[in-house]
Amino acid sequence: MLRFASPRDPVVIADWVSFNVIDTEKQDWARGWTKLKAYMEREGxxxxxxxHREDAYPLGKWVAEQRRVYGAGQMIGRRARRLEKLGMVWSPADERFQENLAAARAYYEEHWTLCVPRTATALDRPIGQWLSNLRRPEALEGHPEWETALREVDEDWNPAWPADWQRHYAAVRELLREEHQTEVLPGVMVHGMDVGKWLARQRQQTIWQRLLDGQRERLEQLGIVPLPPQQEAPPKPSKSRTGAFERGVAALAHYKARTGSVTVPRGHVETVVIDGQEHAVKLGIFLSNTKTRRGS
Structure with missing residues (x-):
């Protein structure tokens, strides 16, 4: 004998809810995701x-609703991951981060490091100042995913040593790994840096011993080792008055060749290389003192 379910049968009611409410919600979400995918593929x-409406579909409102649900902790992980694969950002701060990260990534492609000068820009964005701000203590608190994203671009984006050292190291690393060079000699310039001279200085025993473990490890990974003691540069001569005068003259000649002038600000310091040794000469003071003593 056939039996017909009562209109109040809980099984029938559950099926009706599933087919007419739950499935409808899933279908609507899938439709929104499809529209967002089409938008992303077109706009990037x-x-x-x-x-914004995508083919009459209120995509902008749908995206805003997804952000609200995510922020309330009510979105299932599978949906969140699917949206993130399309480039979904969950907050305005995340959106700005992603835009700046794209600019930082473009800078890295050219310079091989995120230890950028504070004034550096890329894609018309001030990424130098942006990265400098992110390196401040607790700047990334509450955003571990930002730290992960930056490390994916450059593991050494925030090193324990000076950014200038990291910039020189990155250039040497690129020359040795990508250009298939076996040696980087003084005078080799990369992005305005004499990386050969920098490398020779790092290999000196006195400098090598002062490097942090992480710095030495990175150099050793490139096959760079300190010079044997017998190859060290000779010690600097004692600073006699004659030696100081000669350094001052050499620094003035270097300054004039570089600037075309012998008018030197009193506080200016000129760096000059004499007999393979680098000297920081207080050129402005030297000239002032020389003029005072010219009678003697």
Whole structure:
């Protein structure tokens, strides 16, 4: 004998809810995701304006609703991951981070490091100042995913040593690894840096011993080792008055060749190399003192 379920049968009610409510919600979410995917493929990002409609579908409002659900902790992980694969950002701060990260990535492609000068820009964004701000203590607190993203671009984006050292090291690393060079001699310039001279200085025993473990490890990974003691540069001569005068004259000649002038500000310091040794000469004071003593 056939039996018909009562209109109040809980099984029938559950099926009705599943087919007419739950499945409808899933279908609507899938439709929104499909529209967002089409938008991303066309525009190159998932930052949809609130009022935007994609083929009459209110995609902007749908994206805003996804952010609200995610922020309330009500979004299932599978959906969040699917949205993130499309480039979804969950907050304005995340959005700005992603835009700056794209600029930083472009800078890295050219300079091989994120230890950029504070004034550096890329894609019309001041990434030098941006990265400098992120290196401040607790700047990344609450955003571990930002730290991960930066390390994916450059593991040494925030080293324990000076950024200038890291910039020189990155250039040497690129020359040895990508250009298939076996030696970087003084005078080899990269992005305005004499990386050969820098490398020779790092190999000196006195400098090598002062490097941090992480710095020495990175150099050793490139096959760079300190010079044997017998190859060290001879010690600097004692600073006699004659030696100081000669250094001053050499520094003035270097300054004039570089600037075309012998008018030197009193506080200026000129760096000059004499007999393979680098000297920082207080050129402005030297000239002032020389003029005072010219009678003697």
């Amino acid at each position: 990002h998932a930052r949809v304006p609130y009022g």
